[in-house]
Amino acid sequence: DAGVIQSPRHEVxxxxxxxxxxxxxxxxxxxxxxYRQTMMRGLELLIYFNNNVPxxxxxxxxxxxxxKMPNASFSTLKIQPSExxxxxxxxxxxxxxxxxxxxxxxxxxxxxxxx
Amino acid sequence: KxxxxxxPQSLIILEGKNCTLQCNYTVSPFSNLRWYKQDTGRGPVSxxxxxxSENTKSNGRYTATLDADTKQSxxxxxxxxxxxxxxxxCVVRDKLIFxxxxxxxxxx
Numbered sequence: 001d002a003g004v005i006q007s008p009r010h011e012v013x014x015x016x017x018x019x020x021x022x023x024x025x026x027x028x029x030x031x032x033x034x035y036r037q038t039m040m041r042g043l044e045l046l047i048y049f050n051n052n053v054p055x056x057x058x059x060x061x062x063x064x065x066x067x068k069m070p071n072a073s074f075s076t077l078k079i080q081p082s083e084x085x086x087x088x089x090x091x092x093x094x095x096x097x098x099x100x101x102x103x104x105x106x107x108x109x110x111x112x113x114x115x
Numbered sequence: 116k117x118x119x120x121x122x123p124q125s126l127i128i129l130e131g132k133n134c135t136l137q138c139n140y141t142v143s144p145f146s147n148l149r150w151y152k153q154d155t156g157r158g159p160v161s162x163x164x165x166x167x168s169e170n171t172k173s174n175g176r177y178t179a180t181l182d183a184d185t186k187q188s189x190x191x192x193x194x195x196x197x198x199x200x201x202x203x204x205c206v207v208r209d210k211l212i213f214x215x216x217x218x219x220x221x222x223x
Contacts, residue, residue, distance in 0.1 A: 042215035043204065043213040045213075103161050106158025106160070108157055108158055109156075
């Protein structure tokens with residue numbers, strides 16, 4: 001298995017532009033998580049899905065952020081409009097089940113820079 | 116307030132030396148504590164998971180301990196190698212609370 005796949009790996013955009021991050025989870029995993037990582041705050045859970053349905057989006061910082069999972073093999077995280085403070089590394093992770101013991105497998109991340 | 120605090124923030128050691136990283140938490144309810152290793156430019160990878168009843172668990176040169184009474188965990192790295200240079204992140208569930216990590220640098 002190729003693991004969790006994220007694209008793009010790097011994104012540089014200007015303030016006000018729309019940004020779309022993409023994720024392909026591990027085949028067969030039914031949970032998908034989006035995280036944001038910064039030096040100051042570490043890893044923060046933004047939202048997670050179960051069987052393509054958003055379960056908890058309480059970590060989404062504001063209405064500028066939205067996430068979708070149209071099918072079991074694809075998810076997007078969109079920021080519109082983007083702001084410099086959105087600059088961070090965004091990780092997608094997937095797991096088989098959401099029990100506390102179930103390991104999450106992380107993708108390589110997308111480094112977003114908003115100028 | 117649910118929190119996970121890690122120390123030190125950063126650590127530099129020489130190859131072959133041992134080191135210990137600390138994780139203190141105030142998360143409730145507690146299900147387990149997991150240590151991740153995150154190489155630069157990569158996503159975190161699980162090293163070990165500790166449940167309430169476990170005190171010590173080893174994974175090669177990595178040994179994790181858990182004291183559920185004091186809500187403390189440690190990750191001990193024995194005979195460090197250059198490839199151990201990474202960030203080490205402590206995560207406590209059931210609420211998925213992440214620490215900010217310890218950045219370890221191993222020099223030859």
